[in-house]
Amino acid sequence: MKLFSSLLILGAVFFADVLAVPSPCPLVGPAFPWPTPSSTNKRLDTARKKLSALLEPIFNAANGSTNSIAVQAFDTFNDSPLFQWSYTADNLDTNLGVSHVDQNSVFRVGSVSKLWAMYLFLAEAGMDTLSDPIVKYVPELQSAVPGDAINSVQWANVTVGELASHLAGVGRDWNPSMTQMGFPVLQPDEVPPCGNPVPCDRTQFFDGLLQRHPTFPISATPAYSNAAFQILGYALEAIKNDTFENLFESQLVGALNLSHTFYATPSPSLGVIPQGQGADFWKMDLGDENPAGGIYSSANDMAALGRAILNNTLTDPLTTRRWMKPHSHTSSLAYSVGAPWEIISFPVPRLIDLYTKSGDIGSYSSILALSPDHGVGFTILVAGTGGHAVVAMVADLVAQTILPALEYIAKDQARVRFAGTYSAPSGGVNSSISIATDFGPGLRVTNWTSNSTDMFQSLATLRGANDTSQITIRLYPTGLETPGNISFRALIPPDLGLTPIGPFTGSCITWVTVDSFIYGGVGLDEFVFALDDNLSATSVSPRVLRIDLQRQYRTSE
Structure with missing residues (x-):
């Protein structure tokens, strides 16, 4: 009960934060370039230990847990998991299925099959x-x-x-x-x-x-x-003149080299099968409804699917971006619907969208969740009783521990890659810019001088602000990249002089301000960093000023 009470408190804080105005009001999307987490990262190690400590008292024989589970968090840069955890309940039918649950153990994934089907369709x-x-x-x-x-x-x-x-x-x-x-x-x-x-x-x-x-x-x-x-x-079969099963096995399972994902019922020796009705649900044949709910998979293969989606393995980047968008709201401010995404929004500490799909079939429940802002995801597979609630609870715990750690890792790495002082070559004009990271999202511009002119003062004049204390400048990655270059946009939130009292006075409207000041056909907010072979910045171009400022000082790691 103590755990559930804690979750209720976290939920209350979560919904209060969702209703609050995001500060300092970033755009939807990454606050920093994707992190490249390693197994030795201290923040990630702390998060893993915390998550294990939260899971262990829930799933143990002393508490009479009847749910077997496999959990894995993964990223796009490493084949090995960021986090993995499993538990084998005492109620498994070991005469039919596995006696020990690991990351290759096969579960039914229920309606997560719809995500597999949609990826194949695209x-x-x-x-x-x-x-x-x-x-x-x-x-x-x-x-x-x-x-x-x-x-x-x-x-x-x-x-x-x-x-x-x-x-x-x-x-x-x-x-x-x-x-x-x-x-x-x-x-x-x-x-x-x-x-x-x-x-x-x-x-x-x-x-x-x-x-x-x-x-x-x-x-x-x-x-x-x-x-x-x-x-x-049926539509895909008509388009490709082949059966859905053949396409699934050749163009998805085969293309991704998956060894523990199945369209038809596999050998029970591979499966996590609870006693009682577990065997009936394991072999339940959905026939032509399999694209909606009949797929079998493992934590390792679900992670491979997530990596493939985020890495554009079978679809081009434009298709992936178009796909990972909401198609409709629901009555929950924190829940939207895609095709067939179930999109969950929550602050960690800024507002982040998780693109998820969950599923249930009999004794089996599952979820696959992806964070496009970080290039990471996680999957949870459960076999037992009350699995949907178990999956939801564990998903909350994973999201609230792993994602904040990754947000801070991204910030730490962005500080090393981009923070410092940039200036014009020696003997040139008096132009420089200083960039740092702080408590908030994005790179913070702390000083900016062009031709001996304080650009904060220029921006205050453009904004109609009384003084430069009302001007903040944060740089966010746009996703536009070429070899050796990466684009950012500056957000300079307007001060409306209003005390928020409702959705109109309290809304985040920085998306309206992008590219709002143009000089000679170039946006004042456009910045491009030149990168070395290690992807660290060597210079930055505030493109409206038609100048490259060389990196003179780098922050220490």
Whole structure:
């Protein structure tokens, strides 16, 4: 109970911070270039020890834990994990499955299958396909007779992307989900002929689906749908003229060299199988619904998937950036929906978006979470009872320990790479700039002189500020890079002279100010650093001033 009370307190602080105005109001995106964490980093080592100390009392035989778990945090620069932890509960059926859980132990991942399916879809069909009407690829929907808006999905207007982001207004499933329990007796033609334990074939699926009522108008609000991803599986088969299973095995599992990920039920000897109903859930066949929830994988392979997404292994960077964006809000300020991302926002200490997908199927629960701001992610796989709550709790603990450490590692490395004093060559004009890191996000400009003119005073004049104390300048990476050069933009938050009393007076509006002062076609806020072979800055160009300032002084590591 003490742990859950602590989590409730953390949650209260979290939602209070989410509602507060971010200070000093950065843009969405990285505050520093991606960190390159190493196993010997002291901050990361401290975070790992803290996380282990939080997990150990939850998962131990003395507390009667009935959940086996594998946890892994990973980054894009190292094949070895940043953190790994596992626990083997006493209730495993060792006659069927593994007797000891490790990072290669296989779990069912439930609806995280949708993320695997979507990555395969983008790798094979491309981002532009998401704008196509689904009827272009699925003849059963093309020939569907449209009914009225309350009783029939208007399939001719549904796009591939709306199915992928749960915005199509399509029912959740097409299979039996309830027994009679006091409801009216169904007529024979109202009883689904398939579902659990016998999966529906394609004909049965569409015969049933086309009778389902819509949940909402198209693109009105996100409403979760497994059926949508079964349809996407059929669409990819039409686009590639191959079965989804073949494409999954060759273009995803084979392409990423995964050895513990399976489309069909693998040998139980590889699996984490709880006693009781665990064996039934392990072998449950979802048939054509596998793209929505049937995949099997391990912590190591889930981490490999996360690295591949962040490293643009099977998709180009533009596709990845377009994909990792919200498509809709939910009623929670901290939760948005993508395709099929479940996007969680929280402060660590600045506001960060985690792109996640969670899943449940019977005794199995899982999550894959990615932080595009840091080039890192984590996965949690659970087999046991009450797994969804367990995954959510452990995900909170991982995010609240590992991500802040990585944010500080990124800041430490940015200080070494960029902080210091830059000036014009000896004998040139009196121009210099000093850059540091401090308590806040981004690189802090502490002094800036151009041609003997104090640029803070110039900015105060441009901003209509009374004095330079109202001017702060922070540099943030834009993601624009060429060999030997990296681009930053300066944010100079405006002082509106208002005491925040609500969402309008308290909103962060720095995104509106980017590139707002132009001189000779160049933004005053554009900075480019030249880098050496070690990716450390040798000079910086405040490009509006048409000058390269050489790095004269570097901070010590």
